[in-house]
Structures are given as C-alpha cells and as structure tokens.
Amino acid sequence: MELFAKILIGLVAVEHLYIMYFEMFAWETIGKKTFKQIPADLFKPTKGLAANQGLYNAFLATGLIWTFFINDTVWKTNIAIFFLSCVIVAGVFGAITASKKIFYVQALPAIIALVFVLISI
Numbered sequence: 001m002e003l004f005a006k007i008l009i010g011l012v013a014v015e016h017l018y019i020m021y022f023e024m025f026a027w028e029t030i031g032k033k034t035f036k037q038i039p040a041d042l043f044k045p046t047k048g049l050a051a052n053q054g055l056y057n058a059f060l061a062t063g064l065i066w067t068f069f070i071n072d073t074v075w076k077t078n079i080a081i082f083f084l085s086c087v088i089v090a091g092v093f094g095a096i097t098a099s100k101k102i103f104y105v106q107a108l109p110a111i112i113a114l115v116f117v118l119i120s121i
Contacts, residue, residue: 001120008113009064009080012087015109016061023054037099060087077121084114 022030027050028043038046063083070076091107 001116005080005113005116005120006068008109008116009067009084012084012110012113013061013064015106016057016064016087019106020054020057020061023050023057025054027051027054035099056090060090077117080117081114084110084117088114 022034027047031050032038032040032043043050060083063079063086067076067080067083070079087110088107091102091105091110094106095101095103
C-alpha cells in the first residue's frame with residue numbers, strides 16, 4: 001500500500017509540474033488548447049495571472065516531492081496529507097468556480113492518493 005501511495009503522490013506531483021509549466025511558460029499555446037472556453041484574445045492579457053497560478057501549482061508539486069526526502073514516517077505522512085489536501089481544496093474550488101472537469105483532473109487523483117496514504121498508515 002505504501003508503495004502505491006508513493007506512486008500516486010508522484011503522479012499528482014508530476015501533474016502539478018505540468019500545470020505549472022503550461023500556466024507559467026506556455027499559457028498562450030497549451031493554455032488555449034486546455035481552456036477552450038476562454039476567448040483566444042484573453043490569453044495574452046491574462047498571461048501574468050496564469051503565471052501566478054502556475055507558481056502556486058509549483059508549490060503544491062514541490063511539497064509533494066518533498067515527502068520523498070523525509071525519513072521520519074509520521075512527518076512524511078503529515079506533509080503528504082497536508083499537500084494532498086491543498087490539491088483537493090484547489091481542485092474542488094476550481095470545479096466550483098471554473099470548470100467541473102477540474103474536479104476529475106485535479107481533485108480526484110489527489111483524493112485517491114490521500115485515501116492510499118491514509119490506508120498505509
């Protein structure tokens with residue numbers, strides 16, 4: 001169970017690194033393909049806002065990656081729970097305010113990872 005939890009944490013972290021990449025560096029290309037409901041002419045003026053969101057996604061990914069370097073099991077578990085919970089909250093908020101798809105793409109993988117973290121305690 002613990003190995004599976006680590007794999008899921010890693011996948012959630014990689015997902016957030018990808019989100020960070022396209023929000024910070026490819027907003028006007030990948031961002032347009034991802035967020036088709038936003039008019040194309042708004043991507044250039046919202047580039048700074050997207051980069052700010054990307055930075056927050058980098059923090060989430062970094063926190064999850066950090067868990068791989070913590071030796072104390074209790075501390076590692078608590079940090080994983082905290083950052084997965086942050087991802088879940090962000091995903092639920094995004095689903096409520098932007099697109100329901102965000103729940104399935106962002107929150108659901110973190111929920112599944114969190115369940116496996118809790119099971120492996």
